[in-house]
Amino acid sequence: MESPILKATNFNAFFGKNHILKNINLEVHKNNVWAIMGPSGCGKTTFIRCVNRMHELVPNASVEGSLQLKGEEIYDMNPVVLRRKVGMVFQRPNPFPTMSIYDNVIAGYILNGIKLSKMERDDIVETSLKQAALWMEVRSTLHKKGTFLSGGQQQRLCIARALAMNPEILLLDEATSALDPISTSMIEELIQQLKAEYTILMVTHNMQQAARVSDKTAFFYLGELIEAANTKTIFTNPKHEKTQEYITGHFG
Amino acid sequence: MEMVLEAELEKKKKLSQSRLADKHIGRRNKKNIFFKGLIVTATVISTLPLLFILFYIFKQGVGALNWHFLTHLPNPVGEPGGGVSNALVGSIMILLVSCVIAIPIGIVIGIYLSEEKRSRLGYYCRLAVDVLQGIPSIVIGIIIYEWVVRPMGGFSALSGSVALALMMLPSIIKSTEETLKLLPESLKEASLALGVPYYKTIMKVIVPTGLSGILTGVILSIARVIGETAPLLFTAFGNPFMSTNILKPMSSLPLIIFNYATSPYNDWHQLAWGASMVLILMILILNIISKIVQRKWKVQF
Amino acid sequence: MITAISYKSKQINFKEKAFKKTLALSAIIVVVILLAIFFTLLINSLPSLKAIGLKFFYQTTWDPVSDQFGALPFLVGTLLTSFLALVISTPFSIAVAIFLGEYYKKGPVAEIFKNIVDLLAGIPSVIYGFWGLFVLVPLVRELEMKLHVAPYGVGIFTSSVILAIMILPFSVSLSRQVISMVPSHLKEAAYSLGATRHEVITKIIIPYTKSGLFAGLLLALGRALGETMAVTMLIGNTHDLPTGIFSPGNTMASVIANEFTEATGRIYTSALIEMGLFLFVVATIINVIGKQIIKRFTLE
Ligand SMILES: Nc1ncnc2c1ncn2[C@@H]1O[C@H](COP(=O)(O)OP(=O)(O)O)[C@@H](O)[C@H]1O
Ligand SMILES: [Mg+2]
Numbered sequence: 001m002e003s004p005i006l007k008a009t010n011f012n013a014f015f016g017k018n019h020i021l022k023n024i025n026l027e028v029h030k031n032n033v034w035a036i037m038g039p040s041g042c043g044k045t046t047f048i049r050c051v052n053r054m055h056e057l058v059p060n061a062s063v064e065g066s067l068q069l070k071g072e073e074i075y076d077m078n079p080v081v082l083r084r085k086v087g088m089v090f091q092r093p094n095p096f097p098t099m100s101i102y103d104n105v106i107a108g109y110i111l112n113g114i115k116l117s118k119m120e121r122d123d124i125v126e127t128s129l130k131q132a133a134l135w136m137e138v139r140s141t142l143h144k145k146g147t148f149l150s151g152g153q154q155q156r157l158c159i160a161r162a163l164a165m166n167p168e169i170l171l172l173d174e175a176t177s178a179l180d181p182i183s184t185s186m187i188e189e190l191i192q193q194l195k196a197e198y199t200i201l202m203v204t205h206n207m208q209q210a211a212r213v214s215d216k217t218a219f220f221y222l223g224e225l226i227e228a229a230n231t232k233t234i235f236t237n238p239k240h241e242k243t244q245e246y247i248t249g250h251f252g
Numbered sequence: 253m254e255m256v257l258e259a260e261l262e263k264k265k266k267l268s269q270s271r272l273a274d275k276h277i278g279r280r281n282k283k284n285i286f287f288k289g290l291i292v293t294a295t296v297i298s299t300l301p302l303l304f305i306l307f308y309i310f311k312q313g314v315g316a317l318n319w320h321f322l323t324h325l326p327n328p329v330g331e332p333g334g335g336v337s338n339a340l341v342g343s344i345m346i347l348l349v350s351c352v353i354a355i356p357i358g359i360v361i362g363i364y365l366s367e368e369k370r371s372r373l374g375y376y377c378r379l380a381v382d383v384l385q386g387i388p389s390i391v392i393g394i395i396i397y398e399w400v401v402r403p404m405g406g407f408s409a410l411s412g413s414v415a416l417a418l419m420m421l422p423s424i425i426k427s428t429e430e431t432l433k434l435l436p437e438s439l440k441e442a443s444l445a446l447g448v449p450y451y452k453t454i455m456k457v458i459v460p461t462g463l464s465g466i467l468t469g470v471i472l473s474i475a476r477v478i479g480e481t482a483p484l485l486f487t488a489f490g491n492p493f494m495s496t497n498i499l500k501p502m503s504s505l506p507l508i509i510f511n512y513a514t515s516p517y518n519d520w521h522q523l524a525w526g527a528s529m530v531l532i533l534m535i536l537i538l539n540i541i542s543k544i545v546q547r548k549w550k551v552q553f
Numbered sequence: 554m555i556t557a558i559s560y561k562s563k564q565i566n567f568k569e570k571a572f573k574k575t576l577a578l579s580a581i582i583v584v585v586i587l588l589a590i591f592f593t594l595l596i597n598s599l600p601s602l603k604a605i606g607l608k609f610f611y612q613t614t615w616d617p618v619s620d621q622f623g624a625l626p627f628l629v630g631t632l633l634t635s636f637l638a639l640v641i642s643t644p645f646s647i648a649v650a651i652f653l654g655e656y657y658k659k660g661p662v663a664e665i666f667k668n669i670v671d672l673l674a675g676i677p678s679v680i681y682g683f684w685g686l687f688v689l690v691p692l693v694r695e696l697e698m699k700l701h702v703a704p705y706g707v708g709i710f711t712s713s714v715i716l717a718i719m720i721l722p723f724s725v726s727l728s729r730q731v732i733s734m735v736p737s738h739l740k741e742a743a744y745s746l747g748a749t750r751h752e753v754i755t756k757i758i759i760p761y762t763k764s765g766l767f768a769g770l771l772l773a774l775g776r777a778l779g780e781t782m783a784v785t786m787l788i789g790n791t792h793d794l795p796t797g798i799f800s801p802g803n804t805m806a807s808v809i810a811n812e813f814t815e816a817t818g819r820i821y822t823s824a825l826i827e828m829g830l831f832l833f834v835v836a837t838i839i840n841v842i843g844k845q846i847i848k849r850f851t852l853e
Contacts, residue, residue, distance in 0.1 A: 052445060059370075078566065084447030094438040097551045098460050108446035111456050147552050158442070165446060280749050287751040291656060294648030298725075299669045301718045305676060305684050361583060364576040377580040379841070380587040386772075386840035387590070387833060388779020390806045394813065394829045398593050418586075425583075451572035479677020482781040482806070486813050506679045506782075513683040514786060521687075528680050535675050 003071060005030045005199050006051065006169060011065035013046050013055060020046050022223045023065070028169075028216075033191060033200045035210035035231060038220035039246065044203040047220070048171045051201065052086040053079040069168065084108065087162030088171040092178050093154035095146035095161070102142040104157055105129060108165045124164050131197075132160035133190050152183020159190065163198075170194065172202040176209070188213050207247060211235055219243045306532070312522075313529025321526050325494060326508070332519045336527045338494045339508040342409065345496060346488055346504055347474060349413035354420040355470055361421075362428020362466070363454060369433075385422035392418055393483040401487055409495075409502035412488025416480060420473040427469020431462040436553070464549035468542045475538035479531055481506035505531045594830040601823035609827060615792045615808075617816070622824040626794040630802035633709050633795060634784060635777035638716035643770060645717075646724040650766075653725070654732030655754060674722035682786030685715045690787065697799055707789040708801040715783045724773035731765030731850060732758060768846035775839035779832050781806040805832055 004027035013021035021043045028034055036044045049055040050063055053074065067074045074082060095104045105125045109116055116124070125142070129135040134156040138149070146157050155175060162170060172191075176184040191200060191213050204210050210217055211231060218228040219240070227240045238244045320335055327334030361377065368374040392415050400411035435458060443453040459466070484490075489501040490511060505527050512524035601609065605622050612623025649670065657663040686707075693714075694706035735758050743753045759766070789801025790811060805828040816822040 054441060054445060057441075057444065080447050080449050082447070083445055088445040090438060090441065090445075092438060094436075094442040096439070096442065096457060096461075097553050098457075098463075107443075108448070111443055111446060111448040111452055113452070145552070161442075161446070280752070284749040284751040287754070288656065291648045291652050294645050295652040295666060298645040298649050298721060299666065299673075302669050302673045302676075304688070305680070306672075308684060308688060309680065357579060357582070360576060360579045364580045367576070368580075373577060373580050373584075377583050380584045382844050383587055383837050383840055384583065384590075386775055386836050388781065388806055388836055390779065390781040390809050391590075391594070391829045391833050391836075394809065394826055395590050395593055397813070398597060421583075449569050451568055454572070475675060479679060481677065481679040482810060485810055489814075506677055509679050509683060510782060510786070513679070513686060524683060528683060531677060531680065535677075536672075539671070539675060 002030065004028055005070055006201075007066075007068045007071075009066040009068075011050070011067050012063060013043070013050050014062045014064075015046075015058060016060040020223050021050070024225045026218060026225060026228055028199060028201065030199050031195055031197075032216055033195045033202065033214045035214035035217045036201060036203045036220065037205075037207075037210055037217055037246070038226075040205070042220040043223045044220055045173055048088075048173055048201055048203060050074075051169065051171060052083050052088055054083075054088070084112070084165055085168045086171060087165055087167035087169070089155070089158050089162055089173070089175045091174045093151060093158050095149075095154050095157050097145065097147045099146060100143045101138050101146045101149070101157060104146040105160050105164050107161055128160040128164040129157075131163050131190075131194065132156045133186060134160055150183075152179045152186065155179060155183065155187065156190070159187070163194075168199065170198050170200045172200065174203050174205060177205060184209075207235075207249075219246065221246075309525065309528050309532055312525035313532075316522050316526030317529055322530070326492065326512075326523055327519065329517050329520065332522070334519075334523060336505065336508055336523060336530070338491065339503040339505045339527060340530065341494065341496065342488070342491070342503040342507075343478065343505045345498065346409050346412045346416060346484075346502060347478060349410065349498060350415075350417035350420060350477070351470075351474065353413065353417035354424055354473075358421050358424030358470075358473075359428050359459070359466060362425045363432060363459070365425065365429040366432035367454070381422045381425050384418070385426075389419060389480055389482040390485075393486045396483065397486040404499070407487060407489035407501040409488050409498040409500065412484045412502065412504070413498070415483035415487045416477045419477050419480060419483060423473040423476060424470055427472070428462070428466050431465030431469065432458060434465075435461055461551050464545055464551065467549070468546045471538055471542040471545065475535050475542070478534060478538070479506050481510050485510075505534075591833065594826060594833055598823055598827040598830045600819050601827045604820050605824065605827075609824070613794050617812075617818070617821045620818075620820060622820065624805065624808075624824070624828060626792060627803050627805045627808050627828065630709065630788065630795055631778055631804040631806070633798065633802070634712045634716055634788070634804055635774055637709065637713035637798060638720060638777045639770060639774050641713060642717035642721045642724065642773070646721050646769075646773070647728060647766065649721070649725045650728035650732055651754060651758075654729040655750075655758065658733070670722045670725050673718070674726075678719065678780060678782035679786075681715050681719055682783035685711060685783060685787045689714060693799075700799075702797070702799045705789060705799070705801050707787050708799055709788065709795055710798045712784045712788045712804075713798070715787055716777045716780055719780060719783065720773040720776050723776050724769045727769035727772060727847070728762075728766050731762045731769065731847070734765075734851065735761050762850075764846055765850040768843045768850070771839055771846070772843040775836050775843065778839075779806055779836050781810050785810045805829075 006028035008024045008026045011021060011024040012019065024047065036047065038044055046055060050067060051074070055061050055063065063075060069082070069085065096107055099107060102125055103110060105128050106116070106121055126135060129138065134153060137153060146154065149157060176187050188209060191202065194200065202214065214231045216228065217231045217234040219226050219234065221242045227234060227238065227243045234243060235247060238247060322335060322340060323337050324335035325338055326336060365374055365378060396411050396415040396418070400414050401407055404411065439461060440453055440458060443457040444450070484504055484507055488504055488507065490507040491501045491503045495502050509524045509527050509531065512520040601622065609622060609624050610628060611625055612621070613625045614621045614623045615626065653663060653666060657666070689711055690706035693711045694704045697704040739757055739761065740753050743757050748756070784804050785807035788803055788807055790803050790807065791801045792803065795802035809825050809828055813825050816825055
């Protein structure tokens with residue numbers, strides 16, 4: 001079996017003295033979609049924010065243990081370099097309000113000062129928007145501000161913005177929780193298609209969504225990774241009683 | 253639950269009925285109306301001075317104001333006419349130089365304060381900005397005299413600019429800080445998550461998004477110091493001739509108003525009225541521009 | 554489709570650090586400037602502090618020719634004009650604050666009055682002085698004749714009236730801010746018990762905002778103490794102790810404005826700077842206390 005793209009070994013995260021993630025061990029392989037589940041406050045967001053080192057932006061936040069991207073220790077890398085390889089989509093769509101749709105897609109290049117020719121730019125914008133299933137809707141209004149779009153469109157714009165950087169891993173933190181059902185199903189479909197090219201970690205509260213979209217599921221409880229397995233196994237034959245309680249709707 | 257005797261209940265009912273049967277409701281209502289009348293009257297009276305002042309200045313100034321007035325030097329005593337071109341050019345030059353000094357420093361400090369919400373240095377810096385803002389302008393004049401005029405060996409427009417820059421600084425810092433603090437954290441995170449370094453995130457995402465607020469603050473701070481006289485008395489000093497050398501004394505509108513207003517000559521009073529009108533118009537225009545910038549450039553989330 | 558991005562991580566790190574250092578350094582600069590202002594004033598006041606000492610504050614003769622520097626008349630003039638201005642403007646500023654903070658919070662009326670107050674704040678001091686000289690002074694002179702006091706026209710009273718107009722917008726904006734922070738559930742509770750608006754304002758809003766309103770007055774006083782140009786033009790500039798509110802006088806700020814560039818002699822200049830130091834210290838104390846009260850009020 002090929003080596004994992006993301007590997008956590010005895011990984012811990014803290015906010016000040018609060019021990020948030022406890023001894024996490026997880027291997028994520030290429031082209032898999034992982035659903036990260038668990039009751040609210042169990043550390044899902046914290047975990048994926050460790051993957052692109054957004055965690056350390058909070059004062060006094062710290063980590064211990066090993067987290068590797070393609071065998072390279074994430075916490076030895078330059079965070080700026082790392083974040084270009086790990087895309088992230090947030091709970092609420094956050095397009096840049098001063099930029100057009102077009103510029104929003106290539107924002108990673110513009111803001112990093114990476115020069116592209118007009119053709120390269122057009123290519124990246126079109127391809128990324130197509131990947132995010134937004135191209136048809138915005139192709140004629142590319143130079144309008146991104147904030148004029150609907151919530152669901154804005155979120156797909158944010159996905160396109162992340163995809164434009166061609167990330168090794170895409171992180172989605174409850175990316176559909178602020179959206180209407182139609183937008184949600186569009187994004188779910190999108191994730192299905194994206195998995196051919198990318199590796200995806202998605203935090204979700206929605207059990208059906210996890211079941212529909214993911215190949216693997218990691219179940220967190222009180223900062224511990226209780227169970228990680230094929231989504232089918234987790235939903236049909238959970239090993240741990242907490243997992244079972246959760247998927248049968250006893251808490252959370 | 254505690255027992256309440258029926259007799260007690262009855263007593264309370266009677267008492268409250270007798271007291272709450274408001275025989276004074278008419279008087280209370282009248283008082284209410286009278287009070288509002290009082291507030292409205294006092295408010296209207298408070299606004300009269302502005303109307304009087306504006307009316308008076310326009311009445312006195314409008315006669316003086318014409319192209320000649322803006323393009324000619326003041327005439328010596330006894331010759332009516334003349335203009336305030338030296339003061340107009342002086343005011344603009346002094347302000348431009350103070351903008352060059354104050355705007356970059358002010359914005360950078362504003363960024364620092366909006367980013368460091370809890371640090372110790374931030375606390376002291378904020379305190380210092382508050383204190384700086386409260387320093388009487390005449391004291392700023394003394395300070396710049398000691399810091400710039402004395403070492404340079406004489407009055408200069410440059411020293412006037414430094415004085416005005418020092419007066420602009422606190423309000424630029426504060427408006428920048430306030431504007432940037434209101435931007436959502438998610439904006440910064442969006443940029444950082446794309447691997448954009450912190451300094452580029454600030455300069456290319458945060459500052460442009462807050463630009464209309466920052467600019468509004470800058471324009472208002474210019475409007476606030478454009479009429480400052482006290483700090484210029486011992487710095488730019490004034491100059492009856494046209495001068496564009498910032499190392500030499502220079503005239504400015506507020507200085508010319510002060511000097512001519514307190515002179516005993518009617519012709520010079522006339523010049524001072526005209527200069528007051530020009531100054532007020534500039535302040536009005538700056539205020540209007542700031543409103544437009546605020547509204548038109550407002551970034552929508 | 555995307556070619557490799559070249560990462561210059563060392564360079565990024567360096568710029569990152571340099572940027573953060575620059576920000577912090579600029580913040581330090583403000584603190585340093587403030588300290589430098591204080592020490593500049595203090596050091597330049599030393600000759601006068603040594604030569605005159607406490608006499609500075611109780612002697613009534615200010616005569617540079619005979620090296621006598623008693624600043625009591627100016628101290629009295631400063632305090633008298635400022636407090637009188639505060640007394641005149643407070644009822645009006647509170648009224649406007651209630652008007653804008655309670656009766657007309659939004660809508661065209663509020664907009665008009667807000668703009669007027671803003672404009673009032675925007676008029677330069679020198680123009681207030683000029684206008685006062687030509688409009689207010691004759692009026693006051695008439696009043697003085699009716700009252701059978703010496704009709705100078707200029708003097709403490711005239712300066713106070715102008716100062717009152719000048720500090721009004723300042724205290725209005727502070728008081729309005731404070732009044733608008735009264736939680737609406739408090740007001741609604743009073744209304745639901747049948748209180749009239751007048752009662753809500755005087756029995757709920759004013760008591761609730763007492764400390765904030767006080768801070769607003771304090772800060773306005775701080776403003777008035779250091780106000781220079783208008784007062785200089787209207788106060789009459791005598792060196793004698795004022796004998797009443799209609800007599801001419803001088804304030805510390807206006808003495809500095811009038812005499813600083815002409816001061817000859819070390820002690821003379823130093824005595825003027827000492828007045829600057831005094832104004833600086835008083836303004837700073839008032840400012841810090843006032844802002845502290847407002848901050849505490851806002852946090853509650
Ligand atoms: N910025 C923060 N500072 C301190 N504690 C935090 C912060 N963010 C989250 N936490 C704490 O970390 C724990 C995990 O939070 P989070 O990862 O956001 O949970 P989830 O995403 O699973 O709901 C929670 O107990 C929360 O209180
Ligand atoms: Mg979360």
